[in-house]
Amino acid sequence: MELPFVLARKPGKLPNETYKKKFDLEYGSTSIEIQKITDINENQKIVIVDDLVATGGTAIACAELLTENFNVKNKNILILSVIDLSSLGGSKLIKEKGFLIKTFINYE
Template sequence: MDTIANSLRDRQVDLVIGPEARGFVIGSALAYALHAGFVLARKPGKLPCETLKYEYGLEYGSDVLEIHKDAIKPGQKVVIVDDLLATGGTALATIKLVEQAGGEVVGVRFAIELCSEFDGRAPLKGYDVQSVMQY
């Protein structure tokens, strides 16, 4: 966690967002390390209040991510963190949700990147993407 947190110390991060489900574990620890708030990006129907939704394509279909409509305020600096970067689809959907809410994505971080099989960075071009380990 220190490696990821240290890469973001100069960003003045307001919020960390983690996609369901392993992003919750990494994201909450990172938010604690950065003294930032934490936002859950969940599958449809799991959040109790009004939500923003983003549907995204998968290799064999589609999926939807949601966040609470009031979770991110316009102008807040947000970091997205997840355990694994493969195709980049979930990360891109999370980016779109942050931007839909008016937040600014200041970093996208992963514990592991599967770069030998996938080019998950391609859909994330233009964003600051880093991973701790690459396979």
């Protein structure tokens, strides 16, 4: 497919300089990082792959790293999740922030 691939990881796991975003989880808070040197530009459509959306914190933090540091528009970011725990409100919050979301399995 020859598509660019950018990792978002826990602090200290990526080489080179990174952008960092703090966010809350249902059980505390943490942060996530992406490298400053990437092929991302403001006109690209981006897919964020997350295994599970609960409160939406991780997915939103990743998306906001892209909007805040690379000027990617919210409408150009799709969050693709295997599982959505919709009763925890994460997918609803993702939509309210203007990001797209698609999931394979929904548990209420």
